Amino acid sequence: MVENYAILPCNGLDKCAGVISRELAIRLCENAKNEIICPVYYRVAEAKYNKIAGGHSLLVIDGCQTRCASKLAAEKNLKISQKLTITEEAKNHNIELKSNLRLLENENALIEIILSDLNNAQDQGRRSSVETSSLINFEYETYQNSKFIFRVPKNPEVYFNENDCWACVVGNRARIGVTDFVQQNLSDILYFTPPEIDAEIDQFGEVGEIESSKSVFELISPVSGKVISINETLVQKPELINENPYELGWFAEIGLTDFESDKELLIGFDKYFEIMKTKVEEING
Amino acid sequence: MSVFKVGVLSCSGEECLGGTISRLATRKVLEELKVVETVTLCLPLYLAGGKEERNFAKVFPTISVDGCDKLCAKRSTEKYSGKISGFIDVSKIIGSENALNTTIVRNKDLTDEHLQMVDKVAGEIVKMIGSISSDSFSEKSFRGCSCGNE
Numbered sequence: 001m002v003e004n005y006a007i008l009p010c011n012g013l014d015k016c017a018g019v020i021s022r023e024l025a026i027r028l029c030e031n032a033k034n035e036i037i038c039p040v041y042y043r044v045a046e047a048k049y050n051k052i053a054g055g056h057s058l059l060v061i062d063g064c065q066t067r068c069a070s071k072l073a074a075e076k077n078l079k080i081s082q083k084l085t086i087t088e089e090a091k092n093h094n095i096e097l098k099s100n101l102r103l104l105e106n107e108n109a110l111i112e113i114i115l116s117d118l119n120n121a122q123d124q125g126r127r128s129s130v131e132t133s134s135l136i137n138f139e140y141e142t143y144q145n146s147k148f149i150f151r152v153p154k155n156p157e158v159y160f161n162e163n164d165c166w167a168c169v170v171g172n173r174a175r176i177g178v179t180d181f182v183q184q185n186l187s188d189i190l191y192f193t194p195p196e197i198d199a200e201i202d203q204f205g206e207v208g209e210i211e212s213s214k215s216v217f218e219l220i221s222p223v224s225g226k227v228i229s230i231n232e233t234l235v236q237k238p239e240l241i242n243e244n245p246y247e248l249g250w251f252a253e254i255g256l257t258d259f260e261s262d263k264e265l266l267i268g269f270d271k272y273f274e275i276m277k278t279k280v281e282e283i284n285g
Numbered sequence: 286m287s288v289f290k291v292g293v294l295s296c297s298g299e300e301c302l303g304g305t306i307s308r309l310a311t312r313k314v315l316e317e318l319k320v321v322e323t324v325t326l327c328l329p330l331y332l333a334g335g336k337e338e339r340n341f342a343k344v345f346p347t348i349s350v351d352g353c354d355k356l357c358a359k360r361s362t363e364k365y366s367g368k369i370s371g372f373i374d375v376s377k378i379i380g381s382e383n384a385l386n387t388t389i390v391r392n393k394d395l396t397d398e399h400l401q402m403v404d405k406v407a408g409e410i411v412k413m414i415g416s417i418s419s420d421s422f423s424e425k426s427f428r429g430c431s432c433g434n435e
Contacts, residue, residue: 011297013308014327022299026391036389038299039329040357068333102316103392 004172004255005081006056008037010069016097016107017063017086023103024061024086024111028118034059039072050076055260057081057171059118081171082118089114136168138246141273145280150180152273153246159263160272161204163220164279166246167266169259174223176207177250181276183242185283186212192238194230195252201225203262208251210241223262225254291319291370291414292347294326294338296358303352303375303384306399309392310375310406311350318411328358331365342366346417350410351375353384371413378406 009025012018025036035052042049060083062069073080090097095110140151158168164182167174183189191211201207207221230252234240241249295311298304315325331338342362348371349358359372376384379402390399
């Protein structure tokens with residue numbers, strides 16, 4: 001199911017495709033946590049819709065090639081995650097749209113096809129996210145103590161909690177994992193137990209665990225939300241966490257529900273780096 | 286002989302029932318009640334800078350149909366095309382409580398009560414179109430044509 005999207009339809013009323021864009025947007029909001037952005041009222045209530053657009057991935061649905069909804073998104077500097085144009089979809093699926101504004105058999109069939117395509121694409125996104133590389137290009141600061149080297153990402157998108165777990169936040173999703181401090185202290189990691197897909201996670205709730213010959217470590221989630229994918233490769237190759245806990249050894253991806261609140265209890269690179277150095281010095285002297 | 290045409294510019298609102306009723310009532314007028322005399326103007330396109338829509342409203346008599354007293358359609362029309370020939374505030378016809386109901390209603394879920402509201406608003410639109418005489422068309426028409434090239 002397509003979830004956690006802000007949906008900006010063109011809502012046009014002079015062509016059937018605009019009417020379809022509206023119907024599609026409503027359908028996407030019926031049984032899922034999606035929100036519609038009204039393309040007209042957006043020009044009046046900008047703050048309200050900026051907040052909705054900022055907290056969700058944005059799906060833009062244009063009716064025709066005039067692309068009013070895309071133009072509005074560009075005008076408001078919104079980052080579009082996905083967009084589609086009804087007339088193009090109709091052409092791709094060999095469906096002829098009528099000139100009137102009533103949704104008849106063809107139009108309703110197209111809506112069902114697009115809904116199905118969107119859902120399949122998101123499911124594939126979940127599966128393929130395991131193979132995708134990093135969400136961002138990590139840049140690191142390093143700290144060396146004795147023979148141990150600790151890397152910490154200094155990108156502003158990466159947040160930490162004091163339990164040595166990180167969250168890389170892009171749009172309305174976050175990838176989470178443990179820091180170098182954890183993997184260095186655990187030494188060779190032998191087992192990874194992932195969280196359940198679709199599990200609802202509280203901030204600071206447990207979200208998977210790893211085990212080495214020395215001890216077990218439970219990842220304390222820096223963010224709240226729903227588990228939308230897991231790093232299945234780690235089940236077979238938990239050693240990837242030792243190799244690189246950020247780009248290869250991430251645990252899961254979380255669909256965020258209230259990151260603005262979560263953020264208040266998280267720390268950025270500067271603070272975490274100092275905390276980590278203190279911890280390392282306390283352990284290693 | 287000039288064809289008398291009235292532009293109807295409806296709220297495309299998704300915030301409340303008033304927007305839905307205004308869309309449906311406008312469509313009923315365009316598709317059933319005043320097929321020959323009316324032209325729909327797409328508000329999102331109009332706002333996005335649609336030249337043809339804006340020029341039509343400058344040249345031809347145009348009425349706005351708004352779902353609530355925010356009057357997005359009326360205000361936009363006046364901003365970009367000048368004085369409008371008339372406006373309808375759906376909340377004044379079906380009551381603010383109904384118009385501001387925030388539950389989004391799909392077409393298939395419309396109740397008899399909703400359809401009665403649509404009929405009532407459509408009736409008001411038809412009345413307004415009837416009250417716009419061909420004189421007002423003549424008055425406006427000398428200002429240019431709707432091609433956008435004046």
